[in-house]
Amino acid sequence: MATVQVSEAEKVYILHGIRDDLRVDGRGCEDYRHMEIETDVVSNTDGSAKVTLGDTAVLVGVKADIGKPRPKVPNEGYVEFFVDCSANATPEFEGRGGEELGTELSNTLYKVFNNKHSVDLKSLCISAGEHCWVLYVDVLLLQCDGNLYDAISVAIKAALFNTKIPRVHISADEEGGKEIELSDDPYDCVRLNVENVPCIVTLCKVGHRHVVDATLQEKACSVASLIISVTHKGTITCTRKVGGGSLDPESIFEMTEAGKRVGKALHAPLMKLLQQEESLGKARQKVGFLG
Amino acid sequence: MPDCFPHAVTFPFLCTTMPTDTKRVRGPEVSQSPTLFLCKHVAVLPSHGRRADGRQRDQVDVRPVFVRCGLVSQAKGSAYIEAGNTKLMCCVYGPREMERKDETDMKCGKLTTDMRFAPFSCLERGSWIQGSQDKDLSLMLHESLQPAVCLHKYPRSQIEVNVMVLENSGSVLAHAVTCASLALADAGIEMYDLVLGCSIRQNGASYVVDPSYMEENSCSSVSSENQGGLTVAFLPSLNQISGLQSDGEMNEETLTAGVRTCIEGCYKLYPVIQQALTKAVRRAAPPPSES
Numbered sequence: 001m002a003t004v005q006v007s008e009a010e011k012v013y014i015l016h017g018i019r020d021d022l023r024v025d026g027r028g029c030e031d032y033r034h035m036e037i038e039t040d041v042v043s044n045t046d047g048s049a050k051v052t053l054g055d056t057a058v059l060v061g062v063k064a065d066i067g068k069p070r071p072k073v074p075n076e077g078y079v080e081f082f083v084d085c086s087a088n089a090t091p092e093f094e095g096r097g098g099e100e101l102g103t104e105l106s107n108t109l110y111k112v113f114n115n116k117h118s119v120d121l122k123s124l125c126i127s128a129g130e131h132c133w134v135l136y137v138d139v140l141l142l143q144c145d146g147n148l149y150d151a152i153s154v155a156i157k158a159a160l161f162n163t164k165i166p167r168v169h170i171s172a173d174e175e176g177g178k179e180i181e182l183s184d185d186p187y188d189c190v191r192l193n194v195e196n197v198p199c200i201v202t203l204c205k206v207g208h209r210h211v212v213d214a215t216l217q218e219k220a221c222s223v224a225s226l227i228i229s230v231t232h233k234g235t236i237t238c239t240r241k242v243g244g245g246s247l248d249p250e251s252i253f254e255m256t257e258a259g260k261r262v263g264k265a266l267h268a269p270l271m272k273l274l275q276q277e278e279s280l281g282k283a284r285q286k287v288g289f290l291g
Numbered sequence: 292m293p294d295c296f297p298h299a300v301t302f303p304f305l306c307t308t309m310p311t312d313t314k315r316v317r318g319p320e321v322s323q324s325p326t327l328f329l330c331k332h333v334a335v336l337p338s339h340g341r342r343a344d345g346r347q348r349d350q351v352d353v354r355p356v357f358v359r360c361g362l363v364s365q366a367k368g369s370a371y372i373e374a375g376n377t378k379l380m381c382c383v384y385g386p387r388e389m390e391r392k393d394e395t396d397m398k399c400g401k402l403t404t405d406m407r408f409a410p411f412s413c414l415e416r417g418s419w420i421q422g423s424q425d426k427d428l429s430l431m432l433h434e435s436l437q438p439a440v441c442l443h444k445y446p447r448s449q450i451e452v453n454v455m456v457l458e459n460s461g462s463v464l465a466h467a468v469t470c471a472s473l474a475l476a477d478a479g480i481e482m483y484d485l486v487l488g489c490s491i492r493q494n495g496a497s498y499v500v501d502p503s504y505m506e507e508n509s510c511s512s513v514s515s516e517n518q519g520g521l522t523v524a525f526l527p528s529l530n531q532i533s534g535l536q537s538d539g540e541m542n543e544e545t546l547t548a549g550v551r552t553c554i555e556g557c558y559k560l561y562p563v564i565q566q567a568l569t570k571a572v573r574r575a576a577p578p579p580s581e582s
Contacts, residue, residue: 107423236540238537246532249550
């Protein structure tokens with residue numbers, strides 16, 4: 001993980017600030033930094049989104065392929081996650097340096113989506129036991145400035161919202177053989193229901209309090225953080241303690257409560273924003289990577 | 292010399308697409324256990340009444356554990372744990388000189404964890420090569436153990452913890468944490484506290500503590516709300532949670548109650564582990580005979 005050196009005096013300054021609910025950049029303890037979202041940024045994908053959160057930048061591309069359903073669940077498709085920590089983000093990721101963080105992030109994403117409601121996997125089935133859609137969700141870290149989990153989860157939700165899966169028809173001939181037919185019209189697509197896709201909230205324990213959306217400096221002052229993924233209804237789909245320290249049970253309960261509150265509040269504006277962008281259609285001005 | 296590996300002939304494309312361990316005889320690349328196709332209906336377990344192994348539902352009814360230290364004489368410390376059919380062993384090597392000197396922080400020691408499943412440990416055959424699930428479990432083990440070990444007492448050195456799962460019958464991570472902390476203590480590594488692990492499986496309104504493999508992987512037929520698993524690593528005398536992981540779907544109250552249940556489960560385990568440890572110490576350094 002990208003790390004910064006923070007001196008003892010700086011640490012004390014950050015700690016005292018957080019104790020008084022005033023962080024170095026002027027935010028309160030449960031405030032996010034400025035977030036920018038743009039969908040449909042890569043034309044070769046079926047759905048894509050770019051999210052910047054402070055100086056953290058994440059690009060997510062979703063590709064839909066036709067594959068074979070898993071034998072355990074023949075009537076469902078599946079979603080694959082891959083997180084790439086490119087050396088662009090920090091020189092520490094060069095070579096195999098980013099691999100460890102990449103597997104950690106993607107394993108957490110599998111846990112976050114390991115439930116029946118996040119993505120309707122049954123809608124990804126084409127013909128039971130034979131063909132299904134496989135969604136490859138590829139996450140690319142472009143810049144690291146703390147709070148990767150939250151940025152990634154928002155970007156994934158936006159990219160899944162943007163995903164258009166081509167409509168397919170199955171025709172059976174006289175001998176019972178099945179044939180998959182792809183629609184000729186490129187606009188004849190199926191959209192995913194992303195209502196229940198959770199967002200991740202990372203709470204960093206700094207001193208006796210916890211902060212949302214910690215910068216790298218604040219992260220350096222904390223011993224442990226808690227990751228909570230929350231749906232719009234407030235259901236918790238994944239929690240996880242990260243970092244080298246331990247936490248008091250009471251503070252875990254407090255952090256879960258705060259995480260649920262913050263996560264729940266995150267969904268409505270995000271969905272509104274995505275729908276707003278979608279409704280603009282072709283009139284939308286594209287910002288791209290330099291905006 | 293006649294070819295003595297029949298499947299090397301039958302499957303000439305073997306080992307061409309993926310980097311594999313060529314020194315071992317493997318089955319064909321795509322083969323699945325027949326049980327996958329057989330037991331579609333077996334996965335649904337009743338959600339009331341006694342559990343399959345006679346334990347109580349909705350109560351802190353952990354499986355009786357058998358633990359012993361010092362079964363590998365070559366290792367600095369080792370431990371074996373058996374709970375129901377879950378069997379795993381752990382070896383601790385070190386502290387020894389750090390392998391990679393380029394690590395920035397030389398004031399602290401380094402803890403490395405490695406958790407592996409024997410290929411025959413699960414219902415379906417696994418691979419000898421560490422998969423992403425194993426890596427994830429290793430990371431969870433690392434995060435659970437690190438807060439308990441006094442790493443500042445071992446500058447410039449590393450301590451290796453290796454866990455081998457011999458038989459997987461559920462709650463593997465929880466027992467791995469317990470077993471590894473016992474092995475660390477047996478190795479004489481200075482620690483703040485023992486680390487105990489406990490997991491539960493929530494199934495609608497009811498829960499099972501220390502779930503078996505079947506209970507872990509069952510899909511409930513009743514409600515889809517509040518489905519999930521939770522694993523907690525706990526430092527009993529410091530009253531701190533060093534590891535927390537949950538997946539599935541749970542609301543906040545269920546999660547909080549689940550964490551409390553897990554802590555209770557850890558306390559049930561505590562005397563057994565203490566006893567095993569005192570027994571090991573007594574054997575290593577018998578008390579002076581009173582004469």
